[in-house]
Amino acid sequence: MTETTAQRTVPGPSTEHEDRSEAGDYPAAEAAAAMTAHLPQREEHKSDSGRPRQADILRTIGETGYRFVRGEQTIYAVQIDGGPIARPIRSKGGGGGTGSLRQCLIREYVLSTGRTPSQAALADAIAALEAMAMDSESQDVHLRVAGDQVDRWTTWLDLGRSDGLSVCIERGSWAVLIPQHGEGPLWRRSRLVHELPVPERSAVGWQHGVELLRQILPVSAESYPMVVAWCLAALRPDMPRPLAGILGEQGTGKSTLCRMMVRLVDGSKAHLRSVPKSEDDLAVTTAAGWCLALDNLSGMPGWLSDFLSRAVTGDALTKRELYSDDDVVILIYQRPVLLTSIEIGVLQGDLAERMLPIQLEPITGKNRRTERRLWESFHSSHPEILGGLLDLAALVWAKLPEASDKLAERPRMADWAEMLWALDEVTGWHTLDTYAGAQEDLVDDVIEGDPVATSVLRWATSRLTPWTWEGQAAQLLNELEVPPNTEEKDWPRTPAVLSARLQRAAPALRRRGVDVRKLPRTKNGRPLQITTQPVTSNR
Numbered sequence: 001m002t003e004t005t006a007q008r009t010v011p012g013p014s015t016e017h018e019d020r021s022e023a024g025d026y027p028a029a030e031a032a033a034a035m036t037a038h039l040p041q042r043e044e045h046k047s048d049s050g051r052p053r054q055a056d057i058l059r060t061i062g063e064t065g066y067r068f069v070r071g072e073q074t075i076y077a078v079q080i081d082g083g084p085i086a087r088p089i090r091s092k093g094g095g096g097g098t099g100s101l102r103q104c105l106i107r108e109y110v111l112s113t114g115r116t117p118s119q120a121a122l123a124d125a126i127a128a129l130e131a132m133a134m135d136s137e138s139q140d141v142h143l144r145v146a147g148d149q150v151d152r153w154t155t156w157l158d159l160g161r162s163d164g165l166s167v168c169i170e171r172g173s174w175a176v177l178i179p180q181h182g183e184g185p186l187w188r189r190s191r192l193v194h195e196l197p198v199p200e201r202s203a204v205g206w207q208h209g210v211e212l213l214r215q216i217l218p219v220s221a222e223s224y225p226m227v228v229a230w231c232l233a234a235l236r237p238d239m240p241r242p243l244a245g246i247l248g249e250q251g252t253g254k255s256t257l258c259r260m261m262v263r264l265v266d267g268s269k270a271h272l273r274s275v276p277k278s279e280d281d282l283a284v285t286t287a288a289g290w291c292l293a294l295d296n297l298s299g300m301p302g303w304l305s306d307f308l309s310r311a312v313t314g315d316a317l318t319k320r321e322l323y324s325d326d327d328v329v330i331l332i333y334q335r336p337v338l339l340t341s342i343e344i345g346v347l348q349g350d351l352a353e354r355m356l357p358i359q360l361e362p363i364t365g366k367n368r369r370t371e372r373r374l375w376e377s378f379h380s381s382h383p384e385i386l387g388g389l390l391d392l393a394a395l396v397w398a399k400l401p402e403a404s405d406k407l408a409e410r411p412r413m414a415d416w417a418e419m420l421w422a423l424d425e426v427t428g429w430h431t432l433d434t435y436a437g438a439q440e441d442l443v444d445d446v447i448e449g450d451p452v453a454t455s456v457l458r459w460a461t462s463r464l465t466p467w468t469w470e471g472q473a474a475q476l477l478n479e480l481e482v483p484p485n486t487e488e489k490d491w492p493r494t495p496a497v498l499s500a501r502l503q504r505a506a507p508a509l510r511r512r513g514v515d516v517r518k519l520p521r522t523k524n525g526r527p528l529q530i531t532t533q534p535v536t537s538n539r
Contacts, residue, residue, distance in 0.1 A: 145290065
């Protein structure tokens with residue numbers, strides 16, 4: 001079992017009011033008890049001048065038992081004698097499993113006095129505390145994963161527990177502890193944040209836990225290192241990481257693999273989701289949880305492709321705040337993303353450059369396992385698997401500072417490529433080469449799925465290289481031939497549409513030796529330049 005170091009002991013809740021008062025574990029409860037000791041058994045509706053009102057008692061509980069911070073346009077309450085959990089002030093949902101300040105005040109008042117506060121008094125106390133907290137310190141509030149305030153190579157993982165127990169992953173080591181105020185991150189919780197098991201350290205190193213994961217996952221030996229790499233990337237905050245596309249025919253275990261990858265780093269109750277009807281709905285759920293997992297995609301509409309491309313590299317949604325005319329809410333997110341699909345359809349170039357395809361093979365009847373036994377194995381091994389993944393992460397983090405000097409070429413996801421290089425140095429795997437080869441295959445898929453890119457590539461490479469053409473988009477539209485079996489709606493009808501389609505296909509065409517650029521505007525319009533050159537493949 002992993003040795004757990006607690007820097008702060010958080011007392012558990014007690015149902016006996018007398019024991020809590022004698023122990024003195026809760027200063028807020030003591031203050032409330034002292035202020036209410038003289039009250040009669042049945043509280044009067046009208047307070048006398050010499051007695052503190054309910055609202056003042058509730059406010060005192062909040063002032064003496066909590067400190068307030070401003071983070072992400074929201075004021076949070078942090079229990080002084082509790083873990084590093086940021087509780088929203090008014091949330092009716094209670095901020096996931098942590099409770100809101102409103103709920104905590106009611107609980108402390110009932111345990112201290114044996115009475116229930118009125119809604120009017122509670123509203124007055126919350127309003128006063130919120131106003132007093134306007135001048136509180138500003139502090140970043142994190143969801144599931146956070147960077148360290150001092151060492152940029154150190155990361156933190158929230159285990160989702162009520163006591164704030166967290167994992168600190170340093171270069172070469174990791175530890176389980178409750179971070180003290182000012183020495184670790186402050187966590188916020190939502191209904192999508194679930195509890196992770198306390199990781200267990202193996203005496204033989206990272207190989208034990210990672211091997212347990214390999215035995216459980218329904219994935220081939222070739223794809224398995226990329227699954228591990230994606231899980232490691234999910235432990236680093238503010239890092240652009242590729243979208244894991246789990247592809248395969250029916251019955252290959254796509255949903256099971258996706259669910260296990262998510263639950264490994266995001267809790268045992270994390271679920272897959274279907275694609276919502278609007279981008280706003282998807283942005284809300286993306287910002288509320290750590291991992292975004294979409295199941296059984298039957299196609300890739302344009303809005304979803306653009307959203308996923310932004311979600312893995314970082315984006316924000318600004319929308320009007322409910323019940324207000326002139327205020328806004330900003331949802332900021334950069335998330336690990338997974339999706340499953342039998343046939344994902346035509347990929348746009350932006351998303352293809354941000355995708356990690358994981359192709360699954362059919363499972364034969366001899367190798368197929370029951371869901372019950374599969375998940376029993378996963379849940380029983382989860383602490384050891386997580387411990388092995390943390391052992392490996394600590395070694396990879398130690399190698400990361402060298403990657404920027406040792407890596408000669410970087411793909412578009414440069415941070416991801418550096419992490420793959422460090423992973424290969426530790427394990428002896430070839431994840432960086434595997435990813436580069438997968439990217440080359442995706443380039444072919446992008447070109448084959450776009451009739452404009454296909455036609456331009458065929459037209460340009462039919463000449464001897466190097467070769468340069470310059471002219472207007474209207475001239476190029478007359479030069480190109482429509483590929484066979486191309487529907488009329490998929491072919492541009494105007495030069496402007498052709499120019500826009502070429503701009504989107506330019507990165508993929510460049511990887512195949514055809515460079516498409518827009519030249520400076522002239523009196524006749526903005527000409528195009530197409531240059532062919534020898535292909536330098538990364539295969």
